Amino acid sequence: MIENHDSYSKSINETVNGSHHFTIRGYSLAKGMGPGKYISSDVFTVGGYDWAIYFYPDGKNIEDSSMYVSVFIALASEGTDVRALFELTLLDQSGKGKHKVHSHFDRALESGPYTLKYRGSMWGYKRFFRRATLETSDYLKDDCLAMHCTVGVVRNRVERPKQYSIQMPPSDMGQNLKYLLESEVGSDIVFKVGDEMFKAHKLILAARSPVFRAQFFGLIGNPNMDNVVLEDIEPSIFKAMLIFIYADKLPDLHEITGSTYMCTSTIIMQHLLAAADRFGLDRLKQLCEAKLCEEVSADTVGTTLSLAEQHRCQQLKAICLKFAAANLGGACCP
Template sequence: MPKINSNSIGSEEVMTTSVKSNEISFTWVIHNFSAWLAQVKGNQMSFKFPSGRDDQWYLQIDPDSLKDKTHCGVYVRSTKEQGKFTARCELFLTNSAGFVFKRVQLQGNIKWNDGLGYDDFINVKTLPEKIKSDGTLLIKCKITSNAVILNELRQGSFRQLLEPRPSSLSTDLKTLFEGDQLTDVTVLIQGQRISAHKCILSARSSVFAAMFHHQLKESIENCVTIDDVEPDVFTEMLRYIYTDELTGLDKMANKLYTVADKYALETMKSRCRYHILEKLNLETAAETLVLADLHADPELKQHALKFLCESV
């Protein structure tokens, strides 16, 4: 390997090229939407956004849909006066609690005062049920238009140094998890023997720390028998303890949540909770509510109840 002279100083010019997307977000909050809709006539337009720029956008609501009287059209329109450009837009309808009940993605070539949208975006008949808590409707949009290519030239001095190697801690601990090097405790689960390291279990879990730091049978015999956790669930928990990785959430999120609570792994429990709520649907809501009660988890219970109430 050639030697690097750490005292060598030189100068260089560096050109950097980057692509910057022009992304804009906007929300139109309409209180008492049904009453508002009954009062207005003709197309209704939001304020232009973003403020203080020449190329702006606005939302337009058409109370008289071209299709029928049971729908309202919603469009995102540009004020740009020259040329064509490509834009991608996401439109959302939510209630005041943040529950998204409609989402679409749109993309196309936009001309001046042209726009993207649907004639039948809002179903006036079914909408009151979606916003029944307080009658508030939120129309949100996120627009990504033509990317801008930026070229920059900078000058400066540099000192020729070796780059430090990236940390290998995670890889090294994963090697410990996957092998049996220097293990000092055995976990017996349904006839299976799983080897581990007391110091790592104790550092990550206060439950294991208490178990090994006192003169209990497990500490003396270096053997722990567990009857209420399945082997594959315990193995996934060990993977998290050693590597911070959770690979079994899609198959066993509820079981991983339970074992995380049992062994006081709060960060793992939080990640399981997030996954459970992210995948929440009518088939899993009741089971999630029971899980929240069993583990006295007010956050999980609150979200499950809120979902059930808004879905009825």
């Protein structure tokens, strides 16, 4: 009897993409450097290699580009036969979106990726843009040029069938820590918030909040304290913050307020954002900010805008101002 042992593999060619935004201020002061002289962007990394954008205000050489500006992308780290795709975009600063795009990505099927042989190898255009046209165009504004560069480094990998099939369970760390909070096992600190008491664990609080870390273990902290009285925060808000500290997710509102609580989701998120800022919980602050961005209304935009201003939530502030301008004639704008 003949046994067949079939096998298979898959070769996958793909690009690792990354982008860099390069701004040149004082374009007029760069003119006159001479052909072959360039202004370089900062080095940026894509696909494990360093890259830089070279801008030649007087062209790369006299013969081909004395009337043009030249732009190139250069390999800025050691490497041989690095294959990549490129895109150079000169940004239209009038807001019309008429950018000047030179894309190697679009021609990949025709010519394939470009190969850079060694450090200093370049891809780009000697005659990127006629200088006289550039200087009267919307690409130059306030003596400033802006470019966007995308590099796609080609990688090859071989995909083989897995020799195992193990179902990975989801992480239950948050559930386990939340159980620790609810069961009060090993608790070593009690918070008095209003008329309610909350037991917690100093090490967990210190690991999550720089404010608690300083309070318990800082230079003037007291690791032996076992009681803390907190003012200017509602018990339900503190409970919600504790649940986030342990479970790393926003709690269910019914879980913290009960079915008879009359506050809206927006009011709770507003108070929770302020608490997150107070205790240095940046992730919770951003979660609240995102939630409030979804809940802006004519009834809440004023208080939410004030909150955004007070706690430095720039995206939330922008959403409130946009909503107010569109719906209230800018009445809530500071």
